[in-house]
Amino acid sequence: MTDYKHFIASQINAPIPTEEIESYIAETADDSFGDYTFPCFRLAKAMRMSPVAIAQKLAADIECGQVISKVEAVNGYLNFFINRTDFARDTINEVLAQQEEYGNSTVGNGKTICIDYSSVNICKSFHIGHLSTTAIGSSLYKLFNALGYKVVGINHLGDYGTQFGKMIVAFKLWGDRTTAEKEGVKELQRLYVKFHQEEEKDPQLTEQAREWFARIERGDKEANELFEFFKKITLDDVCQIYDRLNVNFDSWNGESFFNDKMDAPLQMLQQKGIIVESQGAKVVDLSDYNMPPCLLVKSDGSSLYATRDIAAAMWRKQEYDFYKCLYVVAYQQNLHFKQFFKVLELADLDWAKDLVHVAYGMVSLEDGAMSTRKGNVILLKDVLDKAVEKALDIIAAKNPNLAGKETVAEQVGVGAVLFSALENGKIKDITFTFDRVLNFDGETAPYLQYTHARCQSIIDKVGQVEGNVDLSALDNPETLRLCKLLASFPQTINDAAHKYEPSMLSALLIDTAQAFNKFYTEHRVMCEDANERFTRLNIVKATKIVLKKGLSLLGIQAPDKM
Numbered sequence: 001m002t003d004y005k006h007f008i009a010s011q012i013n014a015p016i017p018t019e020e021i022e023s024y025i026a027e028t029a030d031d032s033f034g035d036y037t038f039p040c041f042r043l044a045k046a047m048r049m050s051p052v053a054i055a056q057k058l059a060a061d062i063e064c065g066q067v068i069s070k071v072e073a074v075n076g077y078l079n080f081f082i083n084r085t086d087f088a089r090d091t092i093n094e095v096l097a098q099q100e101e102y103g104n105s106t107v108g109n110g111k112t113i114c115i116d117y118s119s120v121n122i123c124k125s126f127h128i129g130h131l132s133t134t135a136i137g138s139s140l141y142k143l144f145n146a147l148g149y150k151v152v153g154i155n156h157l158g159d160y161g162t163q164f165g166k167m168i169v170a171f172k173l174w175g176d177r178t179t180a181e182k183e184g185v186k187e188l189q190r191l192y193v194k195f196h197q198e199e200e201k202d203p204q205l206t207e208q209a210r211e212w213f214a215r216i217e218r219g220d221k222e223a224n225e226l227f228e229f230f231k232k233i234t235l236d237d238v239c240q241i242y243d244r245l246n247v248n249f250d251s252w253n254g255e256s257f258f259n260d261k262m263d264a265p266l267q268m269l270q271q272k273g274i275i276v277e278s279q280g281a282k283v284v285d286l287s288d289y290n291m292p293p294c295l296l297v298k299s300d301g302s303s304l305y306a307t308r309d310i311a312a313a314m315w316r317k318q319e320y321d322f323y324k325c326l327y328v329v330a331y332q333q334n335l336h337f338k339q340f341f342k343v344l345e346l347a348d349l350d351w352a353k354d355l356v357h358v359a360y361g362m363v364s365l366e367d368g369a370m371s372t373r374k375g376n377v378i379l380l381k382d383v384l385d386k387a388v389e390k391a392l393d394i395i396a397a398k399n400p401n402l403a404g405k406e407t408v409a410e411q412v413g414v415g416a417v418l419f420s421a422l423e424n425g426k427i428k429d430i431t432f433t434f435d436r437v438l439n440f441d442g443e444t445a446p447y448l449q450y451t452h453a454r455c456q457s458i459i460d461k462v463g464q465v466e467g468n469v470d471l472s473a474l475d476n477p478e479t480l481r482l483c484k485l486l487a488s489f490p491q492t493i494n495d496a497a498h499k500y501e502p503s504m505l506s507a508l509l510i511d512t513a514q515a516f517n518k519f520y521t522e523h524r525v526m527c528e529d530a531n532e533r534f535t536r537l538n539i540v541k542a543t544k545i546v547l548k549k550g551l552s553l554l555g556i557q558a559p560d561k562m
């Protein structure tokens with residue numbers, strides 16, 4: 001496939017390096033002005049002429065031919081018209097040749113990216129607040145993988161803290177194994193809430209909890225067995241969700257993994273003179289950077305969330321020698337990340353610049369905000385179940401005879417929920433409404449899935465066609481528009497990954513599906529002429545490949561029938 005920007009750059013006879021010229025060439029927004037444009041003011045200095053004059057001079061030098069069909073100098077821009085039917089044919093051929101490999105690249109070969117995402121807390125239920133980190137992290141995982149990076153998905157479990165002392169007390173007083181095994185995290189959560197209610201009446205409980213926590217820390221057998229039991233119950237529960245969401249992790253090393261790995265980092269910071277003592281605690285003063293101090297060791301000697309994150313970052317650098325280490329965590333933790341990144345930077349660790357906080361906004365349901373502490377959480381499982389149930393209703397109404405309706409409904413319902421966290425720029429707060437995310441005609445996952453299934457059904461209906469590509473069948477605005485979108489898929493994967501913004505891919509897929517549906521209403525695939533039919537069928541096949549691959553990079557499945 002011709003690299004158009006590269007080719008066009010090579011045709012421009014200007015006194016700056018060709019790579020630089022290439023970097024200024026952009027696709028036009030409106031194709032009546034051509035397909036690519038080069039802004040000549042970039043050359044004004046080197047050529048000592050006005051952009052208008054430069055454009056005219058350069059245009060006169062360019063010979064049109066097979067690739068470039070026309071050049072126009074307009075207001076200091078050089079506008080290039082490419083041979084559009086060749087472009088469309090080549091794009092389709094490229095997609096069909098590469099199949100599900102289309103869009104993959106090798107830019108990341110030899111580099112490792114760590115992605116810390118989802119990172120659940122033991123004994124806490126998996127609620128709607130965890131949706132974004134899980135969906136975005138998992139999509140970034142798949143995107144970077146497609147670009148040839150080695151990716152390490154890390155679930156940095158919240159498995160350390162005084163709350164586990166409280167859990168043990170609560171469990172011993174009011175819980176039992178059978179109920180916990182049967183009810184899962186819900187039961188643990190119930191006990192936790194009860195502890196807080198009872199604690200207000202009986203301060204004894206607080207003291208007992210402290211003792212049990214100390215026993216966990218000391219490695220006491222009973223305490224650790226109970227803790228492991230809570231951990232197992234929690235992970236059994238969340239892994240069911242991860243399976244439904246098609247999400248995977250390579251490491252489950254959480255906060256407690258760093259219990260015995262904080263001394264060396266603390267010593268290093270001490271040696272570099274970054275740590276100061278303040279009322280018996282150890283802190284890093286960040287007032288020069290307009291931040292509160294980063295607390296690392298409390299006056300009683302215990303460590304903090306930040307201490308563990310510092311130890312974790314250093315350990316990951318050692319273990320994986322990452323090129324980047326991403327933390328997909330809500331923007332409420334902005335300060336925490338800024339603080340500990342700064343501490344590592346002050347310690348002269350040059351890789352501190354490779355730590356990235358990928359922040360995102362909050363998800364809430366239309367019927368009000370969620371509250372975690374009081375126990376009235378909206379479980380992600382309930383949201384998924386409800387979405388699947390509603391999807392099943394819609395499918396049953398639209399296509400009552402569909403085989404395996406339940407499986408399709410699961411794919412559609414789960415896909416709709418995932419997409420709701422991936423469709424907007426990450427930093428936006430979103431309100432989730434079932435009707436909106438499940439709208440088969442909206443900008444939703446079901447719409448993409450439906451368009452994909454439509455492609456498949458056309459392919460099935462038309463069947464095998466023997467023929468040749470008919471260039472005249474490609475010569476229309478709908479086909480060109482669709483092919484441009486298909487052609488930009490690889491670059492979009494690249495951008496979505498490197499900007500940590502899966503929504504760029506979501507947007508491209510929506511545009512592609514809309515362009516396809518437009519194409520499909522305007523041009524009959526099942527037409528008389530075999531070459532025309534062959535050509536249009538190939539467009540459908542290429543679209544199907546891109547939609548399926550794109551959805552899979554968002555972690556969403558694409559059933560063949562809906």
Ligand code: ARG
Pocket residue numbers: 116119120121156157158309312327329
């Ligand atoms: N468990 C934390 C929470 O739920 C998120 C952990 C994010 N990762 C990290 N390395 N701090 O808030």
